[in-house]
Amino acid sequence: MAVQTRAQLDIKSNTVKNETAPSANTAARVGGLLEDFADSVTLNGERGFANLYVDTPTDYTPNTSAEEVVDITMKNGASAGSVFSTSDYTITYTGSITVGLRISCQLTFAGANNRRYSFWIAQNGNIIPQSLSENTTQGTHNHVICLEAFVLVSENNSFEIFASSNSSDKITIQTATFTACTI
Numbered sequence: 587m588a589v590q591t592r593a594q595l596d597i598k599s600n601t602v603k604n605e606t607a608p609s610a611n612t613a614a615r616v617g618g619l620l621e622d623f624a625d626s627v628t629l630n631g632e633r634g635f636a637n638l639y640v641d642t643p644t645d646y647t648p649n650t651s652a653e654e655v656v657d658i659t660m661k662n663g664a665s666a667g668s669v670f671s672t673s674d675y676t677i678t679y680t681g682s683i684t685v686g687l688r689i690s691c692q693l694t695f696a697g698a699n700n701r702r703y704s705f706w707i708a709q710n711g712n713i714i715p716q717s718l719s720e721n722t723t724q725g726t727h728n729h730v731i732c733l734e735a736f737v738l739v740s741e742n743n744s745f746e747i748f749a750s751s752n753s754s755d756k757i758t759i760q761t762a763t764f765t766a767c768t769i
Contacts, residue, residue: 590622598622632685634667635767636677644759646695648703648751653713656705656747658759670766677766678744686769689717689745691733697723697757707735708748728760736769 590598598619605611638660646658659674669681679687689707697703700723707717717735733747745766751757 588622595619595622632667632669632681632683633768634665634669634681635765636665636670636672637663638672638675638677638762638764639663640759640762645756646749646759647754647756648749650751650754653704653706653708653748653750655708655711656749656759660762660764663763663765667768669768675764676744676746677764678742679739679766680741681768682741684738684740687737687739687766688769689714689733689735689737689766691747691762691764692730693733693747693762694728694730694760695757696726696728696760698753698755699723699726701751701753701755703729703731703751703757704749705731705733706748707733708746709735709737709739710743711746713748 602611602616602619640658640660644658646656655675657675662672665672669679671678671680679685691705691707693705695703702720702722704718704720706713706715708714714735714737717733719731719733721729721731723729747764
């Protein structure tokens, strides 16, 4: 059947529960409702989280003509469950069902004064617009950005941090934590 919200499932289950017409709750109707429940639930084995992080200053030069992946080497952090894999700067959901994910990144960087920097989370190389964080530097001290997105994903969806700038001056990423978790 299909993944459905709790409200949708409540409406369907109340219809079956309160049905008074003779023979209205057929095997197909009740079976379909059970399939919807099974498709919509996330089991403990399908839950998990993964984390990548930077804990030593790392230089990165943003692209001025297009958004591109922040391809810095990150370390593997804490993880739980078996539904994610990680590489240098990518977190991939490897679970076998469609689930909701919360993807987030907190990043501290220093760069030249009066430069605009834009950061996003990307899913399969496509920017997630709701995750945008823009920063125009006001000094050369550390600046903090926070990115977050909630998405539905299926098997082998990958996530990365993308950036662009109006300047090709390098920035120094002081710290970063990049996390994905099922919800």
